[in-house]
Amino acid sequence: MAGKVIRTIGVLTSGGDAPGMNAAIRAVVRTGLGKGLKVRGIRKGYQGLLNEEIIDLSARDVSDTIQRGGTILQTARCEEMRTEDGQQKAAAICKKYGIDGLVVIGGDGSFAGAQRLANLGVNTVGIPGTIDLDIDCTEYTIGFDTAVNTAMEAIDKVRDTSTSHERCSIIEVMGRDAGYLALWCGIANGAERILLPEEHDYDEKIIIEDIQENRRRGKKNYIIINAEGIGDSINMAKRIEEATGMETRATIIGHMQRGGSPTCKDRVYASIMGAMAVDLLLEGKSNRVVGYRHGQYVDFDIDEALGMKKVIPPYQYDIAKLLAL
Numbered sequence: 001m002a003g004k005v006i007r008t009i010g011v012l013t014s015g016g017d018a019p020g021m022n023a024a025i026r027a028v029v030r031t032g033l034g035k036g037l038k039v040r041g042i043r044k045g046y047q048g049l050l051n052e053e054i055i056d057l058s059a060r061d062v063s064d065t066i067q068r069g070g071t072i073l074q075t076a077r078c079e080e081m082r083t084e085d086g087q088q089k090a091a092a093i094c095k096k097y098g099i100d101g102l103v104v105i106g107g108d109g110s111f112a113g114a115q116r117l118a119n120l121g122v123n124t125v126g127i128p129g130t131i132d133l134d135i136d137c138t139e140y141t142i143g144f145d146t147a148v149n150t151a152m153e154a155i156d157k158v159r160d161t162s163t164s165h166e167r168c169s170i171i172e173v174m175g176r177d178a179g180y181l182a183l184w185c186g187i188a189n190g191a192e193r194i195l196l197p198e199e200h201d202y203d204e205k206i207i208i209e210d211i212q213e214n215r216r217r218g219k220k221n222y223i224i225i226n227a228e229g230i231g232d233s234i235n236m237a238k239r240i241e242e243a244t245g246m247e248t249r250a251t252i253i254g255h256m257q258r259g260g261s262p263t264c265k266d267r268v269y270a271s272i273m274g275a276m277a278v279d280l281l282l283e284g285k286s287n288r289v290v291g292y293r294h295g296q297y298v299d300f301d302i303d304e305a306l307g308m309k310k311v312i313p314p315y316q317y318d319i320a321k322l323l324a325l
């Protein structure tokens with residue numbers, strides 16, 4: 001549908017929320033209005049689109065939001081959007097509300113929805129918004145920086161009390177099936193072990209031996225960062241305590257990693273990506289996703305972006321292990 005004249009755009013947030021989504025919404029709204037478009041906000045992701053929870057947005061509606069966590073439009077997961085009927089209905093609702101272009105802020109799943117809508121004649125552009133950093137076409141996803149800093153600060157605190165009590169601490173961080181949050185925290189917090197879903201190279205027996213060896217050498221704590229994709233932290237703590245005799249506690253940081261005021265990096269990248277998404281729509285582009293690669297803001301075809309698979313850089317993982325010596 002390149003070449004279609006865009007007069008009204010919509011914006012929604014979908015999938016898990018991420019700090020910085022509001023900065024992206026604000027940028028979409030203000031860029032759109034600044035360039036003469038009408039902007040509509042869709043509440044609660046694709047579910048809200050199907051329920052026609054659609055509101056007009058003014059520049060003032062996004063005042064005082066850049067520093068807020070969460071998403072002012074709220075978000076949801078929506079099974080119906082995965083069906084052909086749901087997708088047809090969503091495209092028809094966009095047409096009913098005059099939405100010629102739609103900005104979708106979310107992860108891979110949300111982009112798949114945008115791809116279906118693009119095939120049905122609604123111009124779409126995706127913005128990577130996920131704390132998981134698991135989208136291969138971009139080195140940056142909105143929310144990761146805030147989430148990793150939140151987790152890092154929490155882990156520092158756990159480490160303090162672990163040292164006082166000479167404990168082993170297993171700290172579980174989010175990331176679903178991706179280990180980036182765990183890897184970054186592992187490096188930033190100087191963890192003794194990092195367990196990643198992408199690297200099935202850990203053996204609990206070896207960890208137990210390592211804890212015992214560390215104790216013999218007089219080390220006062222032992223920090224294991226466990227990725228959500230591995231999970232089982234509470235049982236793992238029981239097994240390790242039983243085998244080592246060292247008091248072992250599991251801490252699951254959980255949803256606090258999704259909240260909080262976004263960092264400067266999240267606000268700035270989200271603002272630029274939001275503006276860029278609107279510009280792409282104005283150029284008549286569709287089925288694109290915005291990204292950041294090799295120091296540049298770029299855009300990819302969603303089909304191409306969804307075909308890419310992100311891997312944990314082995315060199316970074318090796319360094320993390322070496323530094324834990």
Ligand code: ATP
Binds near residue numbers: 014076106131
């Ligand atoms: P996060 O990384 O935070 O989990 P995400 O966008 O990957 O974000 P998903 O739950 O995978 O989160 O997807 C969000 C929504 O996108 C789904 O609830 C569904 O409505 C829609 N969606 C996901 N996959 C598809 C698909 N294959 N076709 C159409 N819509 C989809």
